[in-house]
Amino acid sequence: MERFYFIEFTYLAAGILFILGLKGLSHPESAKRGMHLAEFGMLLAIVGTLLHHDIVSYELIIAGLIVGGAVGGAMAYWVPMTAMPQRTALSHAFGAFAAALVGIAEYMRHGAELEGVKMGAINLEVMLGALTTTGSLVAFAKLQGLVRGTPMTFKGQNVFNMTLLAATVALFVYTLFNPGAAAPFYAMIALAFLFGVMLVMPIGAADMPVVMSLLNSYAGLAAAATGFVLDNKVLIIAGTLDGFSGFILSILMCRAMNRSITNVLFGAFGSVKDDAAAAGEQGEMREINVEDVAVQLAYAKQVVIVPGYGLATSQAQHVVRELANSLEERGVTVKYAIHPVAGRMPGHMNVLLAEANVPYSSLYELEQINHEFPSTDVAVVIGANDVVNPDARDNPQSPIAGMPILEVDRARSVVVLKRGRGRGFSGLENPLFFKPVTGMLYGDAKESLGRLIQAVQQA
Amino acid sequence: MKPESLIAALYVFALAAFLGYQVISRVPPLLHTPLMSATNAISGISLVGSIVIAGSLGHDQMKVLGYPLSTVLGFVAVTCATINVVGGFMITDRMLRMFKRKELPAAKGDGKKALKG
Numbered sequence: 001m002e003r004f005y006f007i008e009f010t011y012l013a014a015g016i017l018f019i020l021g022l023k024g025l026s027h028p029e030s031a032k033r034g035m036h037l038a039e040f041g042m043l044l045a046i047v048g049t050l051l052h053h054d055i056v057s058y059e060l061i062i063a064g065l066i067v068g069g070a071v072g073g074a075m076a077y078w079v080p081m082t083a084m085p086q087r088t089a090l091s092h093a094f095g096a097f098a099a100a101l102v103g104i105a106e107y108m109r110h111g112a113e114l115e116g117v118k119m120g121a122i123n124l125e126v127m128l129g130a131l132t133t134t135g136s137l138v139a140f141a142k143l144q145g146l147v148r149g150t151p152m153t154f155k156g157q158n159v160f161n162m163t164l165l166a167a168t169v170a171l172f173v174y175t176l177f178n179p180g181a182a183a184p185f186y187a188m189i190a191l192a193f194l195f196g197v198m199l200v201m202p203i204g205a206a207d208m209p210v211v212m213s214l215l216n217s218y219a220g221l222a223a224a225a226t227g228f229v230l231d232n233k234v235l236i237i238a239g240t241l242d243g244f245s246g247f248i249l250s251i252l253m254c255r256a257m258n259r260s261i262t263n264v265l266f267g268a269f270g271s272v273k274d275d276a277a278a279a280g281e282q283g284e285m286r287e288i289n290v291e292d293v294a295v296q297l298a299y300a301k302q303v304v305i306v307p308g309y310g311l312a313t314s315q316a317q318h319v320v321r322e323l324a325n326s327l328e329e330r331g332v333t334v335k336y337a338i339h340p341v342a343g344r345m346p347g348h349m350n351v352l353l354a355e356a357n358v359p360y361s362s363l364y365e366l367e368q369i370n371h372e373f374p375s376t377d378v379a380v381v382i383g384a385n386d387v388v389n390p391d392a393r394d395n396p397q398s399p400i401a402g403m404p405i406l407e408v409d410r411a412r413s414v415v416v417l418k419r420g421r422g423r424g425f426s427g428l429e430n431p432l433f434f435k436p437v438t439g440m441l442y443g444d445a446k447e448s449l450g451r452l453i454q455a456v457q458q459a
Numbered sequence: 460m461k462p463e464s465l466i467a468a469l470y471v472f473a474l475a476a477f478l479g480y481q482v483i484s485r486v487p488p489l490l491h492t493p494l495m496s497a498t499n500a501i502s503g504i505s506l507v508g509s510i511v512i513a514g515s516l517g518h519d520q521m522k523v524l525g526y527p528l529s530t531v532l533g534f535v536a537v538t539c540a541t542i543n544v545v546g547g548f549m550i551t552d553r554m555l556r557m558f559k560r561k562e563l564p565a566a567k568g569d570g571k572k573a574l575k576g
Contacts, residue, residue, distance in 0.1 A: 011507075014504070015475075018501050018504075019478060019482060021497065021501070022479075022482050022483060022486070022494075022497065022498070022501075023482050023485075025486045025490050025493065025494050025497065026482075026485040026486055026487070027487075028489065028490060028555070028558040028560070029560070031490060031493065031555045031558070032552070032555045032556070035497060035548065035551050035552055035555060038497065038500075038501060038548070039548050042500075042501070042503075042504065042544055042548070045504060045507055046506065046507065046510070049506075049507045049510045049511060050510065052510070052511050052514070054511055054514070054515040055510070055511060055514030055515055056514065056515055056516060057514060057516075058514060060513045060514065060526065060530060060531075060533065060534040060537070061510050061513050061514045061534075061537055063534065064509070064513055064534045064535075064536075064537030064538040064541060065537060065541050067538050067541075068537065068538040068539065068540065068541025068542045068543075068544075068545065069541050069542075069545045071538075071542045071546070072541060072542035072543065072544065072545035072546030072547070072549070073545050073546065073549060075542070075546045075550075076545070076546040076547075076549035076550040076553065077549065077553075079550070081554075081557075084492060084496075084550075084554075087546075087550065088492075088495055088496055088499065091496070091499050091542070091543055091546060091547055092499060094539040094540070094542045094543045095499060095502055095503055095505065095539070095540065095543040097535075097536075097539050098503070098505050098506070098509055098535075098536040098537075098539040098540035098543065099505045099536075101509070101532045101533070101535055101536035101539070102505055102508045102509055102512060102532075102533070102536050104529075104532055105512045105517070105529040105530075105532040105533050105536070106512070108517060108519050108528065108529040108532075109517045109518065109519070109529050115460070117460050117465055118460045121460075212495070213495070216495055216498065216499060219499065219502055220498065220502045222505075223502040223504060223505045224472065226505050226508050227468065227471075227472075228460075228465075228468055228472075229508075230508050230511075231460060231464050231468060232507065232508065233467075233468070233471045234504060234507065235504055235505060235507060235508060236468055236471045236472050236475060237471060237475045238501045238502055238504040239502055239504070239505075240472055240475035240476050240479055241475060241478075241479040241482075241483070241498060241501060241502075242498040242499065242501060242502035243476075243479075244476055244479035244480055244483060245479065245483045245494060245495070245498040246495075246498070248480065248483050248484060249491060249494070249495065252488075338488070340488055345491075345492060345495065346488070346491035346492060346494075346495060347488060347489065347490060347491030347492035347493070347494070347495070348492060350488070350489045350490070350491070350492065351492045351493070351554055351557070354554070354557040354558045354559070355557050357557075357559065359559050359560055359561050360489055360558050360559065360560065361560055361561065363489060365488055
């Protein structure tokens, strides 16, 4: 009995420490300590669990802890910050798979004797776990560039997906009333795995912030369902926190794009619609050379840098910082404007710039910086496109109409660093590029920035 | 599952959801990536369930390497969940160490290379 109380106490302590840990994340200063609390909570819960009276042998547990610890540690140590979205996607897959396996193992052990409520919890756990596993793997493949990032669609896709979902739910309900029927249970798992693939396949890479948040949420809910299956409160607490965190993030991301979740999931946004895009604005793009940009920057009072996914792909975060350094030495104020959906996951740009030692006090959110653009001498757009597209504000017919944007076109001068003349991920023409204030600097961002630094120092 | 424990579990769920909403809405966008990897690591708590399954013996007929299949699934679950916990917390720490209020004289690691110019 003492043992039972001790184990339950470690779980209670872990639950409290997790909440304190997340509370710490409300500020970068308190975040580190908060995480240490959460880590300690996890350790307590694991130690408590190892004393569980059902455990008869430790071989497999220790083996799993060692293998998992080594793989997880290696991944955390070596993964570059630019690859953070991929790593997170992979991590969602592992977490969800673990939850699904726990559910399957519970079913194997207790199968027919399960009553409705517990069977429902197992079903929920296994279904969410399975679809999150494959969904996250597809997201990983897209982010890593193993498959192309554009939406993959086929005729009747939404009908097919809905049928798939309906079949999965039907098996879900059937097994509730017939827990002994193993075949429908395993069929449901198979369908859920397939549904995960189908769900993420049609979603474009630019919509990944929403998908990542959503998968985060599902992985958490799967863990919470595990808590119901095992009647373990700390699992419920931790899973629910994760589930809600993902849910809140997906709402924030959708709001930052002025789109609904259904539109993101089923709209296949960014699949090439030639007719719509070709009808877009035409005109002359003004190309500008490094020397001119350098002079503009060197004699500016305020420069705002707007990073986008292109910054991550060309690994240019350190060079940006270097350029900012040499500008600041000349007395130029440099600020960074971060759009909530810039990059491939929430907060992606902030982490990249933090890696390059940019102090977080120079990073500004959309609402904080937008009113400063009119008094900004040069806005430098690096590998961002849709988040600075003035059509979202001016053209109600635009597919991204109403999306909050960084209003760089209000700056006195705009420099756009871009790899080529192509369109962004959404396939939309960006009128910003044709405005008289805008100069285009083509080429790899890292290379262009390197040349800019030299030119600024000579200016 | 006894009705009382189900109700107790529902209470925990509802209160955790409410608390989670309050706590997480206060996280600034600056820290959204660490938030995601931290909650991910925390939800690796399914490790707790996996450990019990990997350490206890099922009565299933099917054996893999002499272990009941469900126990082996438990082992795989322990591995996956540990990857999540260890990797998630380590990378969150790594990210949070990078967030600095003001400039520090010397940059660490990759930063040093970039700053030499």
